[in-house]
Amino acid sequence: MKPPVSVGLIGSQFISAIHAESLQHCPQARLAAVASPTPGNAAAFARRFGIPRAYTDYRALLAQPEIQMVVVGVPNHLHCEVVLAAAAAGKHIVIEKPLCLNLAEADRMIAACRTAGVKLMYAEELCFAPKYVRLKQLLDSGALGAPTLLKQTEKHDGPHAAHFWDVERSGGGVTMDMGCHAIEFFRWMLGRPPIKSVYAQLSTQVHGAKTRGDDNAILILEFANGVIGMAEESWTKLGGMDDRAEVHGSEGVAYADLLHGNAIETYSARGYEYAVEKAGSTKGWSFTIYEEAWNYGFHAEMAHFVDCVQHDKTPLVTGEDARVVLEVIFAAYESARLGRKVELPFVTNAARPIDLWKPSGAR
Template sequence: MKTIRVGMIGSGFIADVHCQAIARLPGAEVVAHCSPSEGSRRLFSERWKIPETYPDHRQMLASSELDAVVVATRNHLHAPIALDAISAGKNVILEKPLCLTLAEADEIIDAARQQGVLVCYAEELCFVPKYVRVKELVDKGAIGSVYRVNQVEKHEGPYSPWFWKVKEAGGGILMDMGCHSIEFARWLLGKPRVRAVSAFMDTVLHSDKTEMEDDVVIHLEFETGQRALLESSWALLGGMDSITHVFGTAGVIHADLLKGMGLKMYSAAGFGNNPDSNRGWSFPDYEWLWENGYPQEDEHFFDCMRSGSEPLESAEDGRQVLEIMYACYASAAEGRTITLPYSPPDVAAPVEIWLQSKRVGRAGG
């Protein structure tokens, strides 16, 4: 089996998660890392014993013999870094969201096709064992014909300050967690075309930190007649939720990713690196990385790179999600259902569609 030599771009939480996942996989190793911060670069490379480190991804692409890179950076850097990697002939694992504009998405897709490399869209919910089992049951007809999927992704707020910034994040909770729910629903139903989107959003808890949305409710209508009701929030106090309910004509499936592992604990002071998040009653993971699908995701992507086969989650899927998120912002801004395909106005960040309507409303009020 060919060993996939990986370059890691970024040194934050999700880069660390990918390093943990890859360390478990035979036939793959992280051999190079880049970060513009000297301190972060040194600590990250020492922690993961990465032999080559670079301050700039272009130096890494030119100097290191790589088969693939993982782009685990702030959202606004996804497209330029991915395009540089594609131009250098590298396969790419690109964290969500794919990028900030549909033009960038099209450029990534076209460039990868021309270079003959893969761009894999890192949507780990499609690899979560519990959710994979849900899909297996759905596909076998265990609950009849599915007519609606409900999915929830919520917590108290992001782990890094850049998530609050329009230029770097491109949007609030929709771009951070709503993208998970959207692709989960598409994947579970077999990726039928979304024909209409309705969304409602607000800033209910974090207006002191951001003008972007921290709470969103989305309704998707598929060409099959099926529907999805999705909730994403940075305003959930007391922990995190990742829950799905799948409703069929002959049954229903309930799946709780984070609180259904059979472990329940009360800790008066909390524990671990972030005790505030688990003080009181909590549901400790016994195998967080595997339960959340990260090793399975990366293993699948590497297998596709070896065989040249299309990944389960590709740049095309990331583009579909991005178009739906643009439609969500337009729906919330205009107070109406948006039909797809949707061509957004020329904005630098998806959330600007909604923010512009808020600013006009304040000026008129």
């Protein structure tokens, strides 16, 4: 049996905590180090998860020769910088969504990893969520006939960290933050056929005082095989997380609610935090999910990526897949600006998706 893969975490906020928990459930992984520039964060994170080393500079972590794989959970505008450094250090990389801010960065990241001979793995957990894996099995088995329409929705009342609201660092609003999940979910469910076009209706309904990014989005994707994908993403829904999908086919239909079917119906006057997203006010009635990281697929996702490193396998979700997602996001913001369908492939040199819809200075 091969020895466990030595893993370093870059980042110490909520998503890195989910990654740490998930990797602790993977016997073939060993958490070796964590890095965070915020004073005291890395040390506290290391104590919490029993990680032997903590650094305030991620480059010191990358300099450790025994670390084979890094999991990057930092703000979007830092993704490219960290991935290029990790590739240069010869580390296999798991990068959180979205891949980066723009297509030029995406190409640099993919090329750097290819040149260095390291894996660039894209952390799209919906492709590993047990309920959605079963949904795909139903579709692949023919139980629903030929697919005609896929729907996915993810909603809460807004992100937990300041950088999500700052489009200079995030690149966009809810489409960039959560629309990326829907795009890769549709591609994975259908076996990744080409996408012909995207239409997007974006708006800032509630959070205009905090961001010029979109807080509500409806995306319609048309695939080359004729299937339509429809995504509804929102930062304005109260009462905690909502994540569900539908598959409509010529011989059937299936509905999968990721949270409510596994939840505890709860009333709380004080409210509480969701472990995974830390999103939304949960005062009053809500659905309390248990084993959140497992239900969302994080355990299976990290185990899969570790296995890919250990046995030199091709990841289920790659950097190239992440680039396709980013291209669709750019096309969606362009569609929202034009008010019409935008064909793919879509070429742009825009620095951030938001700049196609609301240039700097616009509200």
